[in-house]
Amino acid sequence: MVSATMYAAVDWADRWLDCAVIARDGTRLGFRRVIYKNTSDPVAEVQDLLRSCNRTRWRTIPIGTEDPDGLVFQAMEDAGLTVVGIEPMLAARARKATTMGLTKSDRADAYLLADMLRTGGDRFRPVPRSSPEARAVRVLARAQAAAVKRRSRALHQLRAVLVTYYPAAVTAWPRLTLRHAQARAVLAAAPTPARAAALSRTELAGILRDAGRWRTVDDEAERLSLHFRRLALRTHPMVEAAKGVEMRAVLDTLDHACDAAVQLSEQVAEAFGAHADALVLQSFPGIGPLLGARILGEIGDAPGRFATARNLCAYAGVVPVVWASGLAQRTSHRRFANETLRDAIWQAAFCSLTKSPGAAAFYRRRREGGESHNGALRNLAARLLRALHHCLATHRLYDETLAFRDIHPAESRVG
Structure with missing residues (x-):
């Protein structure tokens, strides 16, 4: 529970920080705008403002923010200040319902967040300080999850493009997905039905070997060759060529997303394995x-x-x-x-x-x-x-x- 004799809040922007301090009764005690280009240590500027309001217990003043994961607020935690996270949705609701008579501005938002701390009671608590190792695991794990989402999005986009002009590619790998290395390698070499039908069994076997396949390569090349040479509905050659260019662009995005997901997975596993709680x-x-x-x-x-x-x-x-x-x-x-x-x-x-x-x-x-x-x-x-x-x-x-x-x-x- 956040309980103090005074409350502070920081509203951040790309070029400055607005820090406001109010008393327990709502009286405004101080305000300072910290411009990044004018100081090399914005945290020291915030500390100076808090010290001017309470010289003895300035470190115990809770500081509210909507972004406790930001660089400045992590530096505040490292400096021993008490940072309290406030959900942006709650701040937006309070901003609409406020009776403080303030117009929308960074200064007004800073006072609003400080007043939310004052009246919030048990709703707001200080942000727990995890170790740097745990914070690094969190960053990598979230990045890996985001990479998996990008990979899934790119895969759906690729399938949507192929269905419009190249349905044989969608059904060519019934046991694998289009994000498999073999499927991506064949699509890169044959972006259109005409190019796929022109590939020989030897060329297909070479593509599969380069993609990492080492068992039943010739049988798979034979199956793909027959599959791509079947009669199927085709669009105009010029449109087909244009669709091939579009598909290659989406395929490049998928390749990058797949590589990023694999690399991040390895880094996540390494960082997590080094943590004491991993076992x-x-x-x-x-x-x-x-x-x-x-x-x-x-x-x-x-x-x-x-x-x-x-x-x-x-x-x-x-x-x-x-x-x-x-x-x-x-x-x-x-x-x-x-x-x-x-x-x-x-x-x-x-x-x-x-x-x-x-x-x-x-x-x-x-x-x-x-x-x-x-x-x-x-x-x-x-x-x-x-x-x-x-x-x-x-x-x-x-x-x-x-x-x-x-x-x-x-x-x-x-x-």
Whole structure:
């Protein structure tokens, strides 16, 4: 809970910072605009403003911001200042409903954020300080997830282009996707149906070998040669050539996205493996280096960040919200959560069904009790998170018998 005699906030822009300080009763105590080009240490300027407002306890003044991951605010944390994150959506709502009589400006936003800290109570808490190792894992894990999304987007774009003029390419690899290295190599060499039909079996075999195939190369080249030479609907040659140029541009994007995803995956695994909590996370069923890195990056390793396991489950969005008013009570899905962590723990729960007898029995019991697939999987994710909270707090590896000790041993056999 944020409780202090005065509150500060910083609204940042590309060229300056606007820092405002107010008292507990809402009185404005100070304001300063820090222009980047005029100083080499903007954090020192903010510290000077806080010191002028409270010379003895200026380090304890909470500083609100909408971007706690920004460079300036990370430097503030490293300098020992208390940084408090404020959701941009909450700030936008408060900006519309404010009665402070201020017009929209950076200065007004700084005072607004400081006033939100003053009146927010338990809604706003200081940003936990994770170690540099955990922050590096978080950056790499998010970059790898973004690269996977770009790869999927480029793959869909490639398929959409091929369907319009080159349907044989879409159906040429029934067991592989178009993002496979062999498919991309053949498409690069044969961007149009005419060029694909003109490729000889020897040329196709060479392309497949260069793409990394080393088994049944000649058989695969024979199959592709026959597939591309089948009679099919074709468009005008000029249009087909133009479509080939368009497809190559999309294919280049896909190649870059695939390479970036692979490289980032290797870097994520390396950074995650060097962290002290990696062994604990990877001891859980269904959690490998990539999922473990995403979970660690979002949870962090700040001591005492989550006081209870339920706090962690609420942060991940796997426990419901209970709304009560008088005698009425309603339970609903928790929408406000860390989406990245929620996706990672749901995927881990799904993978654990084939890795953990206890998880499979727990899921089966929930399903037999009438729960939907999503409901049973959400409860399984919550169970795994509670076990993870305990293991990280005590530095112990995952123990199947403790995590699912309420499951009868006879039920723990995967059917």
